[in-house]
Amino acid sequence: MICIMPEPDGRSTATIEQRAEHVRERANWMRRRFLRMIVDAGQGHPGGDLSATDILATLYFDVLRIDAANPMAPDRDRFVMSKGHCTGALYTAMAGRGLFPEEDLNSYLQPRSRLNGHPNRTYLPGVETNTGPLGHGFPVGVGIAVAGQIDEADFRTFVLTGDGELQEGSMWEAAMFAGHRGLGKLTVIVDRNRLQQGAKTEDTNGLEPLGDKWRAFGWEVVGVDGHDHAALLNAFDDACEPREKPRVIIADTCKGKGVSFMENQAGWHHGVPNPEQYAQALAELEAEMA
Amino acid sequence: MGAVTKPDTAMFDCREAYVRTVEEMAATDERIVAVVNDSVGSSKLGKFRDRFPHRLINVGIAEQNMVGVGAGLANGGKVPFVSGASCFLTARAMEQIKADCAYSRANVKLCGISSGVAYGELGATHHSIEDVAWLRAIDGMTVIVPSDPWETEQAIRAATAHEGPVYIRLSRMPVPALERSNPHFEIGKSEILHEGGDVAIIANGTMVHRAIKAAKALASEGVGARVINMATVSPIDTAMLADAAKTGAIVTVEEGLKQGGLGGAVAEFCAENAPVPMRVLGFPGFVPTGSASWLMDEFGLNAAGIATAARELLGKRA
Structure with missing residues (x-):
């Protein structure tokens, strides 16, 4: 495995191709690992996990300036998982980054496990705030960024939201305020897979024109393929340049990405693959890295 | 012990003791910030804003965001005093109080202003008579209801020293300063x-x-x-x-x-x-x-x- 972690200034000396390959390998490992966790636990949110995997892998295995040995360091970058139900992807990313032992992943959703169905900061150092109910993580991320703005601190704040989550009113309270404050060290990533739990977002309570909405709230808007690691790295590199406005990266994603029978199927929001499905999923993911 | 109210004593608005104490502490404790929902006036935080303009965070009329931002400020090392009319602060932002403050064990100080029926004539939308029942049902939430200016100051100081979420329920109704032969305030002690x-x-x-x-x-x-x-x-x-x-x-x-x-x-x-x-x-x-x-x-x-x-x-x- 190539090991290409960023320098203390957040920049890797590796080429973008090397960095993307590293993230790609880690994302593939995450997918295989959390599908096993979901099968063992008998429950989970595989569709959203697979949708968010490449974004989380890019953050945890390249972008985020965090010290696994000191996860509460005051100057750490903050990552807030506003779509808190996608813990398969989050926990594998955190374990892969060294925030807790990989073998702990075997306890996912088991009685008294630290790996609750939604992330809990009192169980797991590295979680910034307890999320799960939608519309919570983003306002907390805004508060973190305001604290950094007051202190003129160097840390950056990243928030990953679902797209269905943007139907919550608190998200737009937070967006409005972040735009008003000009929180230039805040980056939101929208996991824009166009499916919510029950149906397509646009058939439920449509979000488009989504970029225009963010721009109207005072944000810089960037669109990116949310499964293209090099494109994600470039978007994050660019987002970390000094700026006067908060930035949103609208990541075009596919719910269920990487497992053919789960892709773009709302039914895999929840769900557990049966043994045949699990074998097929693993075979597809292994073939991807062959 | 054996205290009585002072005869013919003056009456006080405990909001004054609240803001005076927060200002005093803020002068020496850089972590202290105030977060409001367009309630600078009703929370009497105008002087705080003048003295510490960068530490008064007004989110506008958005209580869910106000409490979430408060939890985020705590994550960033601040001690936020999140102030607003009790009726809106508690009811509108209840899930933020539960998830972002209590369940997350965030070091947020919620200050409910004009609680009870202080807004009498405005009606039940503006009364906050359910807040204590709601907040004391939440695990880890400290709930304090001070009785006079001295106790308000003590409660604010104790809440600051306490690591974790606290709800301080203030009124705007005038109350006398109570006499105490042995004044001592401690969270959880009557x-x-x-x-x-x-x-x-x-x-x-x-x-x-x-x-x-x-x-x-x-x-x-x-x-x-x-x-x-x-x-x-x-x-x-x-x-x-x-x-x-x-x-x-x-x-x-x-x-x-x-x-x-x-x-x-x-x-x-x-x-x-x-x-x-x-x-x-x-x-x-x-x-x-x-x-x-x-x-x-x-x-x-x-x-x-x-x-x-x-x-x-x-x-x-x-």
Whole structure:
């Protein structure tokens, strides 16, 4: 495995191709690992996990300036998982980054496990705030960024939201305020897979024109393929340049990405693959890295 | 012990003590910030804003975001005093209080202004009589209802020293400065402000001075009423409650809903540990239009009403 972690200034000396390959390998490992966790636990949110995997892998295995040995360091970058139900992807990313032992992943959703169905900061150092109910993580991320703005601190704040989550009113309270404050060290990533739990977002309570909405709230808007690691790295590199406005990266994603029978199927929001499905999923993911 | 209200004393708005204390602490503690929902005026934070312009964060009329931002500021090392009218701060942002503050164990200080029926004539949308019942039901949430300016200052200082979420329920209703022979404030500890062994009257907030007045009237009839100021509703002072139950009768009184608040907390403890006849004084539900003082009189939340409840209960003593 190539090991290409960023320098203390957040920049890797590796080429973008090397960095993307590293993230790609880690994302593939995450997918295989959390599908096993979901099968063992008998429950989970595989569709959203697979949708968010490449974004989380890019953050945890390249972008985020965090010290696994000191996860509460005051100057750490903050990552807030506003779509808190996608813990398969989050926990594998955190374990892969060294925030807790990989073998702990075997306890996912088991009685008294630290790996609750939604992330809990009192169980797991590295979680910034307890999320799960939608519309919570983003306002907390805004508060973190305001604290950094007051202190003129160097840390950056990243928030990953679902797209269905943007139907919550608190998200737009937070967006409005972040735009008003000009929180230039805040980056939101929208996991824009166009499916919510029950149906397509646009058939439920449509979000488009989504970029225009963010721009109207005072944000810089960037669109990116949310499964293209090099494109994600470039978007994050660019987002970390000094700026006067908060930035949103609208990541075009596919719910269920990487497992053919789960892709773009709302039914895999929840769900557990049966043994045949699990074998097929693993075979597809292994073939991807062959 | 054995305190009484000062005769002909001046009356105070506890918001003044709140902002004075926060300003004093902010001068030496850079972590302290204030977060408001367009409520700089009603929270009386204008001077704070003038002194510490970068530490007054006004999110506008958006209470969910206000509480979430408060939790984020705590994550960033700040000690945020999140202030707004109690009715909106608690009800509108209840899930943020539960998830972002209490469940996340965030170091957020929530200051409910104009609680109870302070906004009397504005009606039940603007009354905050359910807040204590709601917030004391949340694990890890400290709930304090100060009774006068001194106790307000102590509560603010103690909340700052306490690591974790705290709800401080303030009023705008004038109250006298209570006399204390041995002033000492501690979260989770109550105090006796009038001695008596026949009945215990447990009160907090704006009801404490009324309870003392009731106890003095009862004393003139030969009835010894112990007045307990139960400023902290959660965690409640169970040792004091066990002693109070030994009088054989407990009256609780609060500027809030009869169900689930201070009276509920006392009843829960006593029913399991020290069964005793009780009367719970408070509002029965949504109340009609009227000033705060009219509403308190109308529903017996005054010295006469408290004394009447105590007299009725004496006949049922265990």
